[in-house]
Amino acid sequence: MKTKLGLLYGGKSAEHEVSLQTAMAVIKALDLEKFDIYPIYITKEGAWVKGPQLTAPVENVEELAFPNGSQVAPLSLQKANETNEDGYDVLFPLLHGPNGEDGTVQGMFELLNLPYVGNGVLASSAGMDKVIMKNIFAQAGLPQVKYTWLIRSEWEANREEVYNQVEAELGYPNFVKPANLGSSVGISKCSNREELEKAFVEAFQFDRKIIIEEGVTARxxxxxxxxxxxxxxxVAGEIISGKDFYDYTAKYTDGKSTMVIPGDVTEEQYAELSKMAITAFKSLDCSGLVRADFFLTKEGDFYINEVNTMPGFTPFSMFPLLWKHTGVEYPVLIEKLVQLAQERYEEKQ
Ligand code: ATP
Ligand code: MG
Ligand code: MG
Ligand code: MG
Incomplete structure (x- = not known):
């Protein structure tokens, strides 16, 4: 019996194009002897369009971006069984950021009683909110940089006082970030009051809640x-961004950042890191996968920065490359994730 796999990609998000690239690579890697592949495309406007079953890899992304209104079958999301030819065995959300990585889509799958790849509702939503995530990490005893947070209305009520407090608590440099985002969108590094003011305006454009962190100089x-x-x-990998910090352009456009895999860490450092990564994974009750990001200071101290519950997943992204160097090739990694989704589902029944 082949596994009926529904691939969700696209989405109403800044990472729409990246998601299409990921979908194309995943389709290419899937063994058609083992999987029936059903594409489900979410347009930039948020419409869900079900395409025809794929019987061969696609050559360019346009073939996956079905126009709104072109669905070949009504979009019903159901579990496959003997009486239901139309259903899916597993859903694979290849989506990043809000509406994809934040527990909302996962909640829908739960309600529909569908197995799905990756993290559940709680881990996804707690991992999306950097403040909640850091609070949970703190309780798990994980070392982190100092941080504080606030919502827009608190800032609007008394900006001067807020800036004074941030300066007193964290000093400079510091990092201002929207609480719920990824890919460095809306993040600024600040070295003085003027930059801090600009950074607040910027971050609040993306979220009603922001986090401010002490800036560290670290690998x-x-x-x-x-x-x-x-x-x-x-294995561990290192990001060398070639810029002041690993911002959006360093990640996606200027090609100046490099990944070193395996990263240059000692055996003891690796042991410490992997222990912290597992603690982080368990503290958020994760399942399937995460990419855990750390800072390593000159003094040799590790701080956890974050986990990403749906990390970049093209064959050239950090997470798949880390596993490739660990001996798990991209197609095997995908099959493993589908298998983990099915195991978690079975366990719950
Ligand atoms: P992604 O999900 O794509 O990894 P993100 O949007 O969740 O990114 P972070 O990983 O928190 O954002 O931060 C982006 C980058 O900014 C980091 O990789 C690092 O280069 C820099 N940075 C963030 N926080 C700090 C900090 N406290 N001190 C020093 N550098 C930082
Ligand atoms: Mg992130
Ligand atoms: Mg990060
Ligand atoms: Mg995150």
Whole structure:
């Protein structure tokens, strides 16, 4: 029996194009002897369009971006069974950021009783909100940089006082970030009051809640975690951004950042890192996968920065490359994630 796999991609998000690239790569990697692939495209406007079953890899992304209104079958999301030919065995959301990585889509799958790849509702939503995530990490005893947070109305009520407090608590440099986002969108590094004021305006454009962190000078080390109840760690990798920090353009456009895999860490450092990554994974009750991001200071101290519950997933993204270097090739990684989704679903029944 082949596995009927529904691939969700696109989305009403800044990462729409990246998601299409990911979908194309995942389709190419899937073994058609084992999987029936059903594309579900979410347009930039947020419409859900179900395409025809794919019987061969697609050559360009246009073939996956079905126009609104072109669906070949009514979009009903159901579990496949003997009486229901139209259903799916597993859904794979290849979506990042709000509405994809934040628990909303996951909640819908739960309500529809559908197995799905990756993190559940709680881990996804807690992982999306950097403040909630850091509070949980703090309780789990994970070392982090100092941080504070506030909502827009608190800032609007008394901006001067807010700036004074941030300066007193965290000093400079500091980082201002929207609480619920990724890909460095809306993030600024601030070295003085003027930059701080600009950074608040910028971050509040993306969220009603922001987080401000003490800035550290550190190497950036990342590690992949894969599994459910017994998660495993990949080798560590290092990001060298070639810029002041790893901002949006360094990630996607200027090509100046490089990934070093495996990263240059000692055996003891790797042991410490992987232990922290597993603690982070468990503290948020994660399942399937996360990419855990760390800072490593000159003094040799590790701080956890964040976990990403649906990390970049093209074959050239950090998470798949970390696993490739660990001995898990891209097609095997995808199959493993589908299998983990099915195991978690079965366990709940
Ligand atoms: P992504 O999900 O794409 O990894 P993100 O939008 O969740 O990114 P962060 O990872 O929190 O954002 O931060 C983006 C980058 O900004 C980091 O990779 C790092 O280069 C820099 N940075 C963030 N916070 C700090 C900090 N406290 N000190 C020093 N550098 C920081
Ligand atoms: Mg992130
Ligand atoms: Mg990050
Ligand atoms: Mg995140």
């Amino acid at each position: 950036e080390i990342e590690i992949g975690v894969l599994g459910n109840d017994h998660p495993a760690c990949s």
